[in-house]
Amino acid sequence: MNDYSASLQAKREQLLAAGVSMMDPAAVYVEEEVTVGAGTLLLPGTILRGKTVIGPNCTIGPQVMITDCTVEEGCTVNASQCEESTIGRNCQIGPYTHIRPHCVVGEGSKIGAFVQLKNCNLGRGTKMAHLTYVGDSDVGEDCNFGCGTVTCNYDGFHKHRTTIGSHVFVGCNTNFIAPVTVEDGAFIAAGTTVTDLVPEEAMAIGRARQQVKKGWARENRIEKETQ
Numbered sequence: 001m002n003d004y005s006a007s008l009q010a011k012r013e014q015l016l017a018a019g020v021s022m023m024d025p026a027a028v029y030v031e032e033e034v035t036v037g038a039g040t041l042l043l044p045g046t047i048l049r050g051k052t053v054i055g056p057n058c059t060i061g062p063q064v065m066i067t068d069c070t071v072e073e074g075c076t077v078n079a080s081q082c083e084e085s086t087i088g089r090n091c092q093i094g095p096y097t098h099i100r101p102h103c104v105v106g107e108g109s110k111i112g113a114f115v116q117l118k119n120c121n122l123g124r125g126t127k128m129a130h131l132t133y134v135g136d137s138d139v140g141e142d143c144n145f146g147c148g149t150v151t152c153n154y155d156g157f158h159k160h161r162t163t164i165g166s167h168v169f170v171g172c173n174t175n176f177i178a179p180v181t182v183e184d185g186a187f188i189a190a191g192t193t194v195t196d197l198v199p200e201e202a203m204a205i206g207r208a209r210q211q212v213k214k215g216w217a218r219e220n221r222i223e224k225e226t227q
Contacts, residue, residue, distance in 0.1 A: 007032065015042075028061075037073065055089070064094075072107075085117075088124070106141065123166060135159075136178065140166030146190060148173040165200070
């Protein structure tokens with residue numbers, strides 16, 4: 001056994017003795033400066049790096065890499081990567097979430113499949129279930145983001161911030177063109193591109209009105225078939 005393997009083994013033994021559980025210790029990699037609270041379960045494929053701090057009673061893994069993060073008590077992180085960020089108590093992260101540096105995820109938040117966060121602050125209880133990018137943003141408490149939401153933070157020259165208040169509902173396929181502000185309690189209709197201030201308790205909707213041309217599909221098909 002080389003020095004690196006011996007160090008990993010000693011770290012695993014130290015954590016096990018301190019009340020940390022591992023389904024398969026040989027499949028868990030924890031660097032020396034990492035701390036893990038008692039009652040936490042580390043599943044196979046977990047990699048904890050740098051000065052990461054994992055609180056008690058968490059479930060980490062499978063297939064997770066966390067670098068220089070604080071993950072507070074009671075969190076679940078599944079099949080995801082987190083870097084240089086803080087995850088509050090009782091959050092659910094993953095699967096397939098990427099939390100990039102300088103993020104704070106508020107207590108009780110749920111960040112799900114194919115969501116990427118970067119340089120943002122999320123309030124308590126905010127939910128982003130899937131297919132969302134939130135970067136350079138400040139988001140309040142108890143917001144719900146529909147899938148396909150994007151903060152358009154880069155204009156080709158500079159990064160800009162998006163500010164979203166508390167209790168905001170964001171419909172699917174919403175684009176926020178930063179810098180832009182959405183105040184508390186607002187409702188963003190699905191398919192909207194937000195370019196201006198949305199006042200408190202207002203609804204914003206910005207999409208083309210649907211047109212229905214009856215019989216068009218049949219007529220077009222007949223035309224193509226006779227050509």
